[in-house]
Amino acid sequence: MNDRYAVFGNPIAHSKSPQIHARFAGQTGQDLIYTAEHIEEAVFETAVQCFLQGDGKGLNITVPFKERAWALAQWRSDRAELAGAVNTLYRLEDGRIAGDNTDGLGLVRDLADNNSVQLSNARVLVLGAGGAVRGVLQPLLAAGVASILIANRTPARAETLAELFADDGRVQACGFEQVPAETFDVIINGTSASLQGELPPIPAATVGSTTACYDMMYAAEPTPFCRWAAELNAGRVIDGLGMLVEQAAESFRIWRGVRPDTAPVIADLRAALQAG
Ligand code: NDP
Numbered sequence: 001m002n003d004r005y006a007v008f009g010n011p012i013a014h015s016k017s018p019q020i021h022a023r024f025a026g027q028t029g030q031d032l033i034y035t036a037e038h039i040e041e042a043v044f045e046t047a048v049q050c051f052l053q054g055d056g057k058g059l060n061i062t063v064p065f066k067e068r069a070w071a072l073a074q075w076r077s078d079r080a081e082l083a084g085a086v087n088t089l090y091r092l093e094d095g096r097i098a099g100d101n102t103d104g105l106g107l108v109r110d111l112a113d114n115n116s117v118q119l120s121n122a123r124v125l126v127l128g129a130g131g132a133v134r135g136v137l138q139p140l141l142a143a144g145v146a147s148i149l150i151a152n153r154t155p156a157r158a159e160t161l162a163e164l165f166a167d168d169g170r171v172q173a174c175g176f177e178q179v180p181a182e183t184f185d186v187i188i189n190g191t192s193a194s195l196q197g198e199l200p201p202i203p204a205a206t207v208g209s210t211t212a213c214y215d216m217m218y219a220a221e222p223t224p225f226c227r228w229a230a231e232l233n234a235g236r237v238i239d240g241l242g243m244l245v246e247q248a249a250e251s252f253r254i255w256r257g258v259r260p261d262t263a264p265v266i267a268d269l270r271a272a273l274q275a276g
Contacts, residue, residue, distance in 0.1 A: 004055050005034040005255065008047060009062035012036045016269060017060055020248045023268070024260035032057075032256075044068055048089065052097060058090040058255040060248070066101075066131060073099025082164065083135035088251040100254060103132065104139030106247030107188070107216070107240075112143065114242050114266070117186060117212040120144040125184040127200045128191035129157035129173075132216055136190065137161065141168055145186075148172070151179045151202065153191070176201050183208035187229070189215040194223035204232055212236040216243060220273050241273070242266050 007017040013036075021034035039047050044065050051059060061069040066085035070076065073086055074096035080086050086099035111117040122145045126133055129152035140148060150173045152158035158173035165171040181203040193200055194217040207213060213229035218239040222230065229237045245266045253259045 001055060003032045003057040004051075005032055005058045005060075006037045006051065006056065007034075007060040007062055008037050008039045008044070008051075008065060010039055010041060010064065012038045012062070015062065016244065017062075017248060020245055020265055020269070021252060023265045024249065024252045027260050027264075028256070028258045030256055030258070039065070045072055048072060048097070052089065052091055058088065058251070060251055061087050061089060069099055073097050075099070077101070079104060079135075079138055082138040083131075085131050085135055087135075087247065088254060090255055100251075101135050102247040102250035102254070103243070104136040105250050106243045106245075107136045107214075108139045108143050109246040109250075109262075110238070110240075110242035111186070111212065111214060114246070114263070115212070115236060115238050117214075117236060117238075119186070121146045122185035124148045125179065125187045125202070125206060126150045127176075127187070127189045127193075127202065128152055129154070129161050130190065130192070133190035134161055134164075136188070137165060137171065141165065141170060146170065149174065149179070149184075151176050151200070153200070179203060179206060181205035184211055186212045186214065187234075189213075189217070189223075189225040192217070194219075194225055197224055199224045199228050207232040207234045209233060210235040212238065214238045214240070216240040218244070218273070220276060241269055245269065 015036040069086040075098045077100045080101040083101040088100040124145050148171045150158040155175035162171045162173035179202045211234045213234040215223045215225040218241040245262050
């Protein structure tokens with residue numbers, strides 16, 4: 001019987017993960033089944049245990065269960081520990097459930113490898129202080145950025161995140177109104193403002209002709225943040241489709257020990273998104 005994998009979430013109908021993992025499996029000659037499962041909130045932990053005790057080899061976890069997956073994991077990677085959230089589950093040889101978080105690495109790979117954005121010594125402005133932002137801070141620091149300023153609508157949440165990295169000394173926090181009118185090398189929108197058609201109110205002067213602007217969200221049409229950055233003639237304007245595929249590729253590598261080629265999968269998803 002083929003090894004089984006799944007993504008658990010609620011809602012889950014629009015998940016692209018089955019499509020992405022089917023492509024990875026075809027490309028690398030692996031026999032596996034990957035499905036998207038709608039999980040009722042009350043039964044998440046039971047559903048995970050049942051899946052991983054049966055023929056299920058690994059799970060991706062998405063909204064709203066990433067923190068509960070973190071709590072359920074009996075072993076966690078360092079990056080999952082710092083992220084406070086888990087998006088990848090599997091069993092260790094001793095039977096314990098392992099939890100990892102591949103979202104941050106997905107972002108770093110999409111920026112650095114797919115889009116040639118220089119992260120080493122970069123001054124980075126990160127907008128938002130929710131789960132997605134928490135997951136990307138450690139991987140950005142590990143990529144050698146010079147500094148990260150976290151700006152959030154609720155400044156206290158940004159401060160709480162910055163405190164997690166107080167020992168490092170490179171992470172600061174503020175509200176949108178306190179963002180200095182200075183050019184940053186990289187600006188990452190990790191808010192869900194684009195979902196509401198809104199834009200975090202930060203100074204236009206943060207965007208220069210070499211600034212890379214990245215929205216973790218993606219859509220068929222450019223997001224409000226991507227439109228804003230393009231109007232300001234940002235050096236690069238990138239949305240989060242590549243991050244989605246890269247985080248999936250890292251989960252696939254953890255489970256199957258082989259790294260798929262992400263470029264053709266990103267290109268196909270982009271074409272499908274634009275075709276509607
Ligand atoms: P959370 O709900 O945990 O956090 C939402 C964040 O957005 C908070 O900082 C919140 O601010 C801020 N926010 C919400 N609405 C507005 C607004 N109108 N104006 C300004 N700020 C706002 O969400 P996540 O962190 O899980 O996700 C954030 C985004 O990242 C989503 O768009 C999600 O789709 C995307 N994402 C993309 C991934 C990918 O693979 N491409 C992976 C993971 C996430 P406050 O604290 O003040 O409420």
